Amino acid sequence: METPVDSAAGVTLVGGGPLSASDLDRALALAPGLVAADGGANALCRIGRVPDHVIGDLDSLDSELRDRLGQRVIHVPDQDSTDFDKCLSRISAPFVIGLGFDGARLDHTLAAMTSLARYRRARVVLLCADDICFLAPPQIALDLPVGARVSLFPMAAVTGRSTGLHWPISGLQFAPAQMIGTSNHAAQARVRLEFDGPGMLILLERDCLEQVVRRLPEGPDWR
Numbered sequence: 684m685e686t687p688v689d690s691a692a693g694v695t696l697v698g699g700g701p702l703s704a705s706d707l708d709r710a711l712a713l714a715p716g717l718v719a720a721d722g723g724a725n726a727l728c729r730i731g732r733v734p735d736h737v738i739g740d741l742d743s744l745d746s747e748l749r750d751r752l753g754q755r756v757i758h759v760p761d762q763d764s765t766d767f768d769k770c771l772s773r774i775s776a777p778f779v780i781g782l783g784f785d786g787a788r789l790d791h792t793l794a795a796m797t798s799l800a801r802y803r804r805a806r807v808v809l810l811c812a813d814d815i816c817f818l819a820p821p822q823i824a825l826d827l828p829v830g831a832r833v834s835l836f837p838m839a840a841v842t843g844r845s846t847g848l849h850w851p852i853s854g855l856q857f858a859p860a861q862m863i864g865t866s867n868h869a870a871q872a873r874v875r876l877e878f879d880g881p882g883m884l885i886l887l888e889r890d891c892l893e894q895v896v897r898r899l900p901e902g903p904d905w906r
Contacts, residue, residue, distance in 0.1 A: 692716055693778045694718055694780075695782065696718050696723075698722075699743055709810075709892070710810060713896050721739025724744055724752065725745050765798060768798050778806040778807070779806065799884060805820035815895060819881075822876065825874045827874055832886075834885070835857070837857035837864075842855065848867050848868070
């Protein structure tokens, strides 16, 4: 598939959920490219921002705004994938920060989390209302305050190892609806995580965004 959005820098991707100007500024400071997933362009317009591109089936994009954006709009009529899916499959960038993919509807939040696992993109970080969420890469080291929450949620069967967590994960067989690892926390200032395959989501506190973005591009991806 041709990649319509090819960026040498990080991309901020905005969905149609709640969006704050401060979160957008924070994301753009790290990922200056700005792409909207369908109705995310409406949210950007309301705070005076114009996306570089809009990708989606366009069922939520304001018709007047669509006309005004013209060539920036990439229409993907496929109804078998979400707009987040459509964007992830058409953006090539060192990393992506997603906003507006949680908070409005729980089913949309779950769909976005599923997309992270489906596309095996360990360089896509969702900035949510209370957390950041990303697909675990093969390995990552994080510098965290002792006691900081480190939640692990498997989207597929996966095993791994850890150092620095209050409850080590070595030897555990993670799987959806079976063994999960939410509400773990850092017992040491350096937490190391390693996984044997894709499928584990990591949820951390929002102040970890900048650190995670810096470290994810340095490691190998599952792709």
